[in-house]
Amino acid sequence: MNDFSIFTVKVEGGSGCIFQPMSEDYSYVLTARHVIIEAEMPYSIIRQTIGQDGSINEVELKMIGEPYYHHDPENFDAAIIKVEAIKDNKIELLRLDNPLESSGTFILAGHPDARGKQIYSYRDNNLVLKNRKAYNYIEAELESVATHKEIVGQSGGGIFRHEDGHCFLAGIQKRMSVADGKETLGRIDFMPLSFFDDIVEAHKQDLIDILPYYLTSFSLLKDQVMKIEGCLVPNNVAYTRTFLRGITENVVANKLTPLYVREFFKDRLLVGKKPRKDILLTKDLWIAWLEYLIILNLIKDNGITEGNLEENFNRYRVLFSSTNKDWSTEFKEITQSNFHGLAANGCIIVSTKTKPEKHTIPSGAIDDIIRANNVQATEMQIDDGVEHPFRSYKLVHLYAFQKKCIIDKEDEYSQYTNLTGGELIIKLKQEYEELLRP
Secondary structure (H helix, E strand, C coil): CCHHHHHEEEECCEEEEEECCCCCCEEEEEEEHHHHCCCCCCCCEEEEEECCCCCEEEEECCECCCCEECCCCCCCCEEEEEEECCCCCCCCEEECCCHHHCCCCEEEEECCHHHCCCCCCCEEEEEEEEEECHHHCEEEEECCCCCHHHHCCCCCCEEEEEECCEEEEEEEEEEECCCCCCCCCCEEEEEECHHHHHHHHHCCCCCCCCCCHHHCCHHHHHHHCCCCCCCCCHHHHHHHHHHHHHCHHHHHHCCCCHHHHHHHHHHHHECCCCCCHHHHHCHHHHHHHHHHHHHHHHHCCCCCCCCCHHHHHCCEEEEECCCCCCHHHHHHHHHCCECCCCCCCCEEEEECCCCCCCCECCHHHHHHHHHHCCCCHHHCECCCCCCCHHHHCEEEECCHHHHCCCHHHHHHHCCCCCCCHHHHHHHHHHHHHHHHCC
C-alpha cells in the first residue's frame, strides 16, 4: 500500500491531508479554503484505504465544530478542519519546514475528479520543487505534464516526501500555477506548513501545534522502550523490563517532556555538524531519550529535572542518528557533532535506528577508527583542552545498556521480582556504572 494514501482524504470536491497534532482527542485535516468555502456543513470527508486482502474500506470522518481559516484568506488559502481522533495510522507523518532545501522527488497525493467515478479514486504524482513565490507559496513541476482538468480535485492534497524511512509533509496543494491556455508545463503551487501554523496561533484556545502527539509526554512511549529482546529464556528479564519501563513515571512526575527537551537542546541532540532539524520530530529519537532518562534515573541519586538536565547532559552526552546503517558508518559524523560543554572524562552515548554489530569500542581500536575517519581539528566542535572526542571521552552505543548489561547476563536477572526491586536497582546501577566507567 502506498504510504501516503493513508494520510489522504476526499474533502467535498477536493482533497485533504490527515495530520495528528499534539492531541489524543482529535486529528486535523489540512486542506485549501477554496475547496470548502462554498460547501454546506457538515462537510463530506471520506477516507479510502485498501486492506491486506485488496478490499476497499471507505470511512466518513466526523467533523468537530467549524473549520478554521487564515486571517488573510485572500492571500493564504489554508484551512484546518478538526475531526474525531484517527487512531489507526501506524506510520508517523512528520513536518518538513524547509522543503526547498531538500533535493529529489516529492509526491502530490489526492483524489482528482478524473477518477471520481472509480471505486478507488486516490492518485499520486511525482513532483520536483522549483522556486518560492509571493507570500511564500512554492511552485513545483509535475514529473509527467498534466492539464488543469487532470489535476482538479487534488487541491488541498498533501505534498509528501519519503526519506530515510520517514514520511514527511511539506505542504498542501492550492492550484495550477498558470491556466492551461498560457502554459503547459504542469506546474502547481502549494502552501508551506507555516500557513497552517498561523491559523493555530490565531486560535490557540481551540487548536494545538502541528507537531507529533508523542512530544507531549514520555508516557506515550513507555511501551516502546527497553524491549530487551533476544534472550534465550524471555521470562528471565520480564520483571526487569517492566521495572525499567515503570521508571517512566518518575520522568513524567518531574515534568520532563520531549517538547521541553527539544526546545532546550535543539540540534545538540543530533549526530553531525549540520544535522537536519526535522529529525528532531522523529519518534525513534524520543524513544532513545526516554531510555537515556531511565538510565540516568538509576545511576543518579537525585531525580532528573529541568533544573539538572543540562548538567547530566554535559556528563553523559546522548546523540541520535536516523541512519538505517550500522553506527560505525557514522563515526566521522559523530566526530563532527557538538561536544561543547561535555565534562572531562564524560561519555558519548550514540543511538541509531538499528541495533549495532558492536555496541562498545575497545580502547585499542580508537586510533585506528580516528585514522579511518579523518576529521580536521577545525571541523570539530570541542572545547579547549579536548584533543579528540574519541580519545577524550568514552564512546558507547545506547543499545549496550540492554545487550551488555542485561541480555548477555539474562540468567542473573531471573531471581528478581516485585519483592526484590531494591536489589534490582543495586544490580542495574552497578552494571550501568561499569559500562560508563572511563
